[in-house]
Amino acid sequence: MIQRKNPLLSALLFVLITLGGFAQNEKETLKVMSYNIWNGFEWGKDTERKANCIEWIKSKKPDVVALQELCGYDEQMLKEDALKWGHQYVQLLKTEGYPTGLTSNRPVELVERKLDSFWHGMLHCKTYGIDFYVVHLSPADAKFRLREAKMIVQDIQKNQSDNYVILGDFNANSPFDAYALEKNNGLREKYRPKSDAKHSNLLNGNFDYSVIGQFLACPAVDLALNKVDMVTQGYTYPTPGLVGKYNNTDKSIVANRVRIDYIFASPNLANTCKAFNIFNQQETHGLSDHYPVMAEFGL
Template identity: 55%
Template sequence: MMRFFSPVLFFILFSFGYCLSAYAQQDITSLKVMTYNIWNGFDWGKDSTRQENLIQWVKEQKPDVLALQELCAYDVDKLKKDAAKWGHLYVQILKDKGYPTALTSKEPINLIEKNVDNFWHGLLHVQTYGIDFFVVHLSPSDVDIRLREAQKIKSRIQELSTNDYIILGDFNAHSPFDAYWLEARTTLKTKMANEKNGTYSNMRLGEFDYASMSEFLSIPAIDVSLGKADREVSFTFPTPALIGLYDQTEETILQNRVRIDYILASPTLSKTCIEVKIFNQGTPEKLSDHFPMMAVFRLNQ
C-alpha cells in the first residue's frame, strides 16, 4: 500500500509546495504603499462609526505599508488593534500626544528615528521591506517653517547609504508641478492671503509657495504621480466631509481643492512604480478631510 501511495503523496506535496512558492513569489513582486491623514484621530476617538468605516475601507484596498497622520488620542496599543483589522501586525507611532504620525506594515518595522523636537508635528523614520520610509506631517500654518522642515529631512536622506527611500504623508504644501493650474485659482489665492495669523502665513509675499516641495524634489525625490495621475484632478484636500464645518460649503470645497498629500520616492525606486491611485471619489469622501493615495511598486523583477 505504501509503494502505491508514495508517488501520489509525493506529487501532492510537491504540487502544494510549488503553489506555496508561487504564491510567495507573487506576493513579493509588488508593494502597495498608501498614505492617509485620518482627521483628528476620528474626533479624538469619539467618532467610532467613521473609524470603523475607514478601517473597513483600508482593509479592502489591501496596502502592504500604510502611513498615517493625525492619530490624535492614539497610542501604540490602540494603533495595533486597528492595524490588525486591515492585516498589519507591525506598527510604529511617533508619539502619543498631539498629532502623531505612524506607519503600519505587513512586514517587521525597524525604527530609525523619532524626532518631536525640531518639527511642527514630528518626523518618523523607519525601515520596512528594505526601504527607508519618512512619514511627514509638515506645518499647516507657515511657509518658512515648512521650508526648514523640508531642509532638515533632505539633509537626513542625503546622508543615507541606501538608494531606496520613500517620503510620504501630509506635506501641507504645493508642488511646482501644479503651478500651471494652481496659479489660475484666484479665489483660493485670495482666501489664503487673507488667512495670515500673526507672523504665520501660508503664502510667500502674497503668492503660492513651492519652496518646501522643491527642496524634496532636489534631494532628489520623484513625485510618483507624474505621468500616472492627472494632477488637475488629483486633489487630496478638502473633502465633502467638511461641508457644514468651518464655514465650508459644497461650493467652497470645490473652490479650495488642492494636492497637498504626496508619495515621493528615490529615483531608483520611482522607476519601479507602476500605478498611482488618488482615492478622491466615493467612500473616502466621508471618511476624512483628506483623501488617501496609494502607489504600487514592482519589486524583485
C-alpha cells in the first residue's frame, strides 16, 4: 500500500528543521580583538614568534581581529594567517610601510581606505553589521595624532551609524589614566624631544590627552573602563619582548608601562559589552612589543 505524504506535515517539518539550523548558527557573543604584532614578525623573518602568536590568537576564538604593523604582508598572506584562527574574510589597508588589517569569520565589506594626511592610514570596514575603524596613529607627534583623530571622528559622525567600533594602536594617553601618568616624571622626560627635534609626543611639555578626548566626545566609550583593574592591569605597552632593544631593561619596561591600545564603541554598542581583557600576562610577554586587547559583546 502506498502512503501519501501529508503536505502540511512536510511543510511543518521543513520549518522546524530550518529554525533548528538557525538556532545552531546564532551566536550569543561577539569577540573583537585588536593586536599590534610588531613589524609583521620582523617582516616575516621571525617565524617562531609568528607561529606562537597565531596559535595564541586561535586559542582565544575571536570573531573579528584588527591588526597593526602588518609589515611585508599582502592580502593573500593575511588570509593564510587568518584561516589558521578560523577567519575566511580579510581586508588590508596597503602593502607598504606599516599596514593595518581586519579579519572576520563573517563577510567583510570594505568601506574606505584612507592614506592621505595620515601617518600610517585608516581602514574602515563593515562586518557583523558594525562599522570598524582600524587605526594606527602617529607614534612620534602629538599634534599630528590630534589631526588624525579629528579626521576619523569627522568620518564617523558623517556616517551616522549607531553601531561602530574604533580600535587599534592609538599611541595616545587617556585622561582616565592621568592619575598614574602625571606621577611618572621619568616617562615625561623620555618623551621630551631634543631641542632640534621636528616631532614631540608631549603637548607643550605635558602629557597629551586631547587625542583620546576626541574619541570620547565622538561619542565613543572606552570599553576597558570598569572592566579592567587600571591600577594593576591598565597597560598595553611595552612588553618584556623589548628587553635588550633600544636600551630597554626589565626595570625600564615596568617603569614605562602605558595604555595606548584601545577598543572604543558607540554608546549603543557599548551597552552590550559584557567583558574586556588586556592580555598582559606571561603567555603574551614575548609575542609582540604590545599586548592584545579584546572586547566581548552580547548579541
